[in-house]
Amino acid sequence: MKKNTFYLLGGCIALVLLTLFWYSVEINSPLLIEIAFVLGIILVYILRRRVTDLIEDERSRKITEKAALRTFQVFWVIFCAFSIGAVMQILRVPTFPRQREPMRPPTEIFPPEIMPPKIMGYVQLWLLCLMIFLYVGFRFYYARKYGDWEIDEE
Amino acid sequence: MKNKIKVFRAMHDMTQEDLAQAIGVTRQTILAIEKGKYVPSLDLAFKIARYFNVNIEEVFTYEPGVQAVHID
Structure with a gap:
């Protein structure tokens, strides 16, 4: 995966999390955003490992x-x-x-x-x-x- | 810690980007080493020396009394 694709996907995950945060506030259920946040971060870590052109020395x-x-x-x-x-x-x-x-x-x-x-x-x-x-x-x-x-x- | 990476690069007609790609680091790291902003690990120092086919002492010179900029 290219670096830019990763950043794009990261932005999408952030947007989804923001929407879920708003929805959690609306329905007064913090558990939803808490689980979504953990899953989102795990997803970001998994995606980051698939980036091929990101050199970390x-x-x-x-x-x-x-x-x-x-x-x-x-x-x-x-x-x-x-x-x-x-x-x-x-x-x-x-x-x-x-x-x-x-x-x-x-x-x-x-x-x-x-x-x-x-x-x-x-x-x-x-x-x-x-x-x-x-x-x-x-x-x-x-x-x-x-x-x-x-x-x-x- | 002084180094002659720039000299060796010039001798091999290489850019920082070329050397960085050859030893698997970023161009900024080569630049930082050349400028004395970062002292590389032994592993990286050996990689650089091996790449130029010289001994590590020919590329890097330790200077006692000179404050080394090292991340630790």
Whole structure:
């Protein structure tokens, strides 16, 4: 398979996934897009192995490894910081009534302060975007550092 | 790490693309090695030297004290 065909098929898979994502939101079923996403990525990996004119040598592999390692080194710290916060939400024991809100009537019962799923979703989205940006940024940085955009003297 | 790939290419009247195809790497890798931006692995260094039918020391020269740009 040619490189361009692979990119074209990759674009088609992305479009299908986007449509399924929209449909999943419409029918309120996250399982559909979750399964489709995993299958889509597996399909992309299979297609990539069939590309014949895509040369991946030791330098490009090293750049990818280096970018992935640096992304991991930065991302796990941020991810753990968020996760620790989330774990604290689980371990928190609610107190009734809250002492910091003395103006409320004592008979009113407040639910424990758990991070709402919507906020969790936003944070996850932010983390996902951060990971992608970090990887792309590091990829560009190391590609440039190790001569991807050197001027040819030939 | 200095190298004379460019010299050997000129002697064999080869382009970077020709050499890259012959040893199975990208043209950018040959360019990066020539410019000293990337130090190749021993395997790749031997491939290049073998391709030109010379010893590895004739193509690559190690210079102590010179900071090598290496991905590790």
